Amino acid sequence: MAPKAMKAMKAVKSVSKTGLAEAVATATELKKSDVMKILTSLAEVVQKEIKKTGKVTLPGMCMVKTRVKPATKAGKREMFGKMCVIKAKPARTVVKA
Numbered sequence: 001m002a003p004k005a006m007k008a009m010k011a012v013k014s015v016s017k018t019g020l021a022e023a024v025a026t027a028t029e030l031k032k033s034d035v036m037k038i039l040t041s042l043a044e045v046v047q048k049e050i051k052k053t054g055k056v057t058l059p060g061m062c063m064v065k066t067r068v069k070p071a072t073k074a075g076k077r078e079m080f081g082k083m084c085v086i087k088a089k090p091a092r093t094v095v096k097a
Contacts, residue, residue: 054093065096 015023021035028035046064049056054066074088 050095066093067096068092069094 017036017039021032021039024030024039025032025035046056046058050064050066055063057063069092071091072086072089075086076083077086078084
């Protein structure tokens with residue numbers, strides 16, 4: 001029995017800010033421009049909180065956390081059977097997936 005070929009996965013597009021605003025506007029019977037202002041202000045508030053505390057919870061939706069990725073040393077590492085030269089990278093803060 002021959003194994004079936006894997007189908008190529010199509011890239012899934014997420015909803016844009018405008019699409020989200022339209023959906024919320026139709027669900028709540030508000031103007032689209034008002035919903036856009038709300039989304040913009042929400043993004044600003046979340047950005048400030050993330051920088052200040054590193055954690056934001058949107059109740060009923062999600063929690064966004066940040067974490068510090070450690071610095072990496074320069075050197076040679078073996079990847080896939082080949083030696084690769086790796087550059088040093090500084091420590092950085094990233095959003096936790």
